[in-house]
Amino acid sequence: MSARSTRAYPRTMKRALALGLVTGQFLLLAALAFLPHGTLWATNVGVIVAAIALGLVGAVLVVLGVVGLGSALTASPIPRAEAQLVTTGVYGLLRSPIYAGLMTGGVALVLVGASAWHVVAWIVLVGLLSMKTRWEERMLVAEHSDYRSYGARVGRFVPGVGRLVSGE
Template sequence: MTLPSRLQRFRQRGGVFVAAQFVLIGLVALRGRKCKSVGILQKAAGLSLMALGGAIVASGGRSLGRNLSALPEPLDGAQLVTTGLYGHIRHPIYSGLVALGLGWGVLRGSPGALGWTAALATLFHFKASREETALLARFPEYAAYRKRTKRFVPGVV
């Protein structure tokens, strides 16, 4: 497969979301490099959010196993995962990455990092919509799962 055809396939499978995601994560990280003086409670809150986010990302990745893909299209031969964190929320990795970004912004006292985290959360909303369309097409049982499971935060959204 030639490079142009690989790029075309990447774009068709939602690669623009992946590229934007990595750019936004980089912007969150870079904007948090410059920090304001923050108190001990703010540091504790930031570190707690980061620890929670990291644990959620790691657990979500473990639950997906071989089904894990950055693209919003399921891999060939993928199976629908509805256990572990996926039994409580449909997109735990996205939720965890947002919690990491929020924690970083709070820890560093960085409005810029928090703003880019809000942009990342917005991107994840649209990426999740694209992903759910693909999952519905591939897995008929996804419709019932979607009805009983919140998208990003258990019991809320």
């Protein structure tokens, strides 16, 4: 592991960063929901049907992720002390189903919003959630001895894609 990934942050700095990341993700999701509608593409029936389908897939991923974590659930990327590592259910397919669901739901909002600002907000959301996930996973590797082997088998946001490799 690199020195960066093993660095111990002071507790207050960790909490402040976690709060900033969570706040940022909710602000970006709100932006996707409330930005003015654009005209980059027509929001015809096909686009609306695709948005509804993606929105439902995103919602299902979020709900399955929340339910699957049970008592290990926290809004913060900082893992709960003494929480068991969850690798079953949707977590057997994706390491970060909640974030994958938020990204998928975000695509639905981009389709309906049809503006360049929606696209930019979604790209920033994906970047933020990717950064948040990598930080969270460094803490999970430190907390759970079997996380690295789990991460080598299971994709991050898409099944089979984004598996951990040595040194990550």
